[in-house]
Amino acid sequence: MxxxxxxxxxxxxxxxxxxxxxxxxxxxxxxxxxxxxxxxxxxxxxxxxxxxxxxxxxxxxxxxxxxxxxxxxxxxxxxxxxxxxxxxxxxxxxxxxxxxSPQAVAEHAVAMLLTLNRKTHKAYNRVREQNFSLNGLLGFDLFGKTIGVIGTGNIGKAFCRIMRGFGCSVLAFDLIANKELEAAGVQFVPLIELLNKADIISLHCPLNEQTRHLINADTTGMMKRGVMLINTSRGALIDTQAVIDALKSGQIGFLGIDVYEQEEHLFFRDLSATVIEDDTIQRLMSFPNVLVTAHQAFFxxxxxxxxxxxxxxxxxxxxxxxxxxxxxxxxx
CATH class of the missing domain: 3.40.50.720 (NAD(P)-binding Rossmann-like Domain)
Structure with missing residues (x-):
């Protein structure tokens, strides 16, 4: 066959x-x-x-x-x-x-989170150029921070467990609360409460009519100022222009995306010798507090x-x- x-x-x-x-x-x-x-x-x-x-x-x-x-x-x-x-x-x-492998995607989300926080990608490049200064590399303790997890399927569950291991308080939102996660200390709350309280938000929900552009101008306005947003799920969960506006205003302090709304024209290709005509992804990559990987989380x-x-x-x-x-x- x-x-x-x-x-x-x-x-x-x-x-x-x-x-x-x-x-x-x-x-x-x-x-x-x-x-x-x-x-x-x-x-x-x-x-x-x-x-x-x-x-x-x-x-x-x-x-x-x-x-x-x-x-x-x-x-x-x-x-x-x-x-x-x-x-x-x-x-x-x-x-x-x-x-x-739910762990593969969950671990990549954590890797993006840690990279954005501790700026290891920038430190790597600096040291290779013999620049050993620490200026601009200041991060924060992850221990004790509040993590918001939207979607607690297999990947979301794996991510919750990892973040509990870091000593974080984990808030979760899903249609049905997971008893196993609740027993492990994860608190299920309404979406608005999660957006209001989380220092870091990670998306692990499927893309459908209800979740398309879940992150938009309204929901970013409900978040803590300076919040970190991680998306390893589907690009269209995020209204990209609304997130760019929130980055420009400082409402979103860090953004890590392994998926992108228009990724079918970019990802899984070597475009290093071409001019990328997608102004939106170019704008995203121009921010020093944005980390983009090319749908690598499963890899x-x-x-x-x-x-x-x-x-x-x-x-x-x-x-x-x-x-x-x-x-x-x-x-x-």
Missing amino acids: KITFYSTQPYDTLFFNRYNDSFGFELEFLETQLNVQTAPLVSSAAVVCVFVNDLVNEAVLKIFSERGVKIIALRCAGFNNVDINAAKQLGIRICRVPAY TEEALTQITLTTFRNVGELLKTNNLINRQALLV
């Missing part, structure tokens, strides 16, 4: 080839991103494997249906880029990797192994039984 991969990076080829011996699929790797123009590249493949920035809308799904595609396997957890209703109507099964050996194995297992089960044991992994 043939699987065609879109948005392939060298590490995708490495990991999927490494573990394919146990499954025996025919693998075709395409570097191009999936959209209406590239969808017709699929040839004689019953399965298409896509990533976070691939566009799986109704037009793309119709092309796949005409070409005999039966399954679309997302090698990621998020699925806001997929038209679920259109897939249902066309009879195409959609599966995903609902959890791979660990353990996470990529789990993504690969889960994707192969999902496809194998669907081909064999047209169903999945793990119901969270099956979207259509």
